[in-house]
Ligand code: SF4
């Protein structure tokens with residue numbers, strides 16, 4: 001009697017957990033995964049006063065821990081998180097959540113106080129700390145803890161020298177160190193010089209340029225969200241989605257042959273995954289005329305130079321992509337400056353708006369391109385392979 | 392009755408930064424010795440009577456000293472007693488020094504003074520060359536002349552003498568001691584020179600050695616990390632082996648060949664040598680026989696069996712090497728490549744050297 005109840009229970013349980021796993025596997029196709037995280041981010045930003053309340057936050061973290069532990073019971077998930085290279089990812093998730101919570105908790109408190117006309121948390125704060133004992137003790141403890149953690153880490157998790165590189169036996173998938181997985185993910189969508197050089201430099205230069213673009217003094221020296229919703233949301237998007245989520249995607253969802261696998265799916269290097277990537281030029285010159293079936297417009301990429309040879313064939317071939325991109329980079333900002341960014345444009349002026357748009361456009365072309373790749377197998381807007389211009 | 396303060400004694404505390412200010416203002420008293428990195432009081436100026444007429448410019452020099460190390464003592468005298476000695480009108484420029492020299496000093500001027508010295512600040516006007524030598528061997532600090540070196544070796548009487556300030560010495564003792572002090576002690580100097588020279592040699596030698604070694608290491612580092620001479624031609628066995636392959640099949644035997652491996656692929660009409668380097672970022676794709684494609688493990692580029700890219704970020708098909716027949720043997724020559732610029736732009740592969748027709 002008891003045993004049968006037990007087994008029924010177990011069966012139901014495994015049935016449920018299998019269903020959940022299947023659902024999660026199905027949801028981890030990148031278009032869903034990234035959309036869901038974006039939606040979660042938006043919800044998080046809208047409800048920052050609710051989820052940051054200590055009780056809610058603790059409940060959420062407990063739920064997350066439960067989820068993580070339950071996931072770890074899965075063989076494939078367990079393999080991923082216990083790989084020594086991936087230990088920092090778990091830490092990264094935890095710490096990212098922690099610092100985000102700290103910031104938004106303070107912002108929520110401050111915003112509530114501002115509404116009631118009360119002083120900010122920071123206003124009464126005395127920043128001065130005694131070097132001895134306060135600072136020295138803190139540093140000492142931090143130092144000891146770090147040392148202990150590093151020593152234990154180094155002993156427990158091996159980082160062996162592997163055999164010399166061998167072209168016949170390369171790791172599959174070949175993954176970058178965890179902190180570069182976001183960049184490696186970008187390489188799937190962009191030419192190396194864009195994903196590996198231009199975008200990282202833009203991130204660094206952009207972060208440096210921020211204080212010069214955004215001279216709004218509100219939020220300086222105190223936490224707030226209500227006073228700077230646009231700026232903080234943009235930053236959170238760039239950081240959370242374009243960096244953290246991409247690292248998580250690269251760690252948990254990228255498997256052999258750089259194919260997408262669900263977190264609970266076995267990494268089968270022979271799983272067929274056929275994608276046929278197409279360029280905008282193919283869409284315009286081949287697919288569209290094919291579909292329209294006009295007499296006068298035969299499908300086929302242009303291969304002849306025009307204008308007496310002054311306009312090489314690739315310029316004609318890539319014209320649709322060039323038009324699209326110039327619209328995005330040069331026309332869209334004008335439209336935006338006249339409409340939804342009107343206020344910003346008036347606040348920051350022409351030059352700073354140009355820099356602002358330069359950074360924004362490159363930040364947003366990444367998700368745009370990713371979505372187009374996932375949904376329509378778009379390869380490149382403009383592909384001039386001869387000159388390494390593949391955008 | 393009005394009194395006036397007159398400088399009787401002037402000295403320089405430690406800390407002089409050798410800035411030349413004092414000598415410019417009052418060259419009669421101060422001499423800046425750049426070689427010794429210090430400023431000294433000229434021996435004549437150890438005499439109170441010599442200083443008194445120069446009171447004004449000494450005080451001026453003391454005030455001008457940027458580090459305030461010039462100190463002096465004064466006496467109060469009746470204004471009437473102030474000697475009406477000629478004073479330099481102002482700080483004389485170096486070149487004009489001779490002209491504006493006080494008469495007292497001019498009287499003692501040495502006739503042998505070389506012409507070349509004209510532009511230099513006035514030298515102390517001392518007759519005795521030994522005193523000149525003393526100047527080189529002594530430093531005046533705190534109002535006392537101290538003979539710097541070699542006091543230990545001297546007879547007691549002389550040691551005693553040497554502790555006196557130069558103006559208290561009897562003339563001949565002064566003369567003799569000065570000569571002794573000013574003539575370099577041969578062995579000591581040479582021994583010291585030797586030690587210094589040795590230390591310098593060892594020091595600079597190791598700097599040079601370290602620099603040289605790291606330059607070499609750097610040069611080696613910049614050199615490509617491959618064997619220098621690698622035959623670009625690989626002999627790949629008899630043609631029959633490849634004729635036996637079905638179209639679309641891939642031979643992986645030469646993937647590990649250094650420095651750049653290749654696959655031999657069989658197309659419908661020809662066989663070709665396809666480089667194993669992914670055209671995206673240089674990883675090495677794997678041949679997946681079941682899927683009949685090359686798949687790159689780094690960012691997921693996929694290539695058809697003939698090397699044409701069809702998925703993922705790789706912008707061009709895999710490159711091909713020159714391939715030809717030598718008798719019955721297939722030779723792949725990696726010194727020549729045939730690049731296709733896109734999936735639809737594979738004209739270069741039709742070059743007779745790019746494949747062997749079957
Ligand atoms: S003015 Fe002072 S610091 Fe300058 S050289 Fe004379 S004593 Fe030395």
Ligand code: FES
Nearest residue numbers: 669671672687690
């Ligand atoms: S290196 Fe092959 S896909 Fe990037």
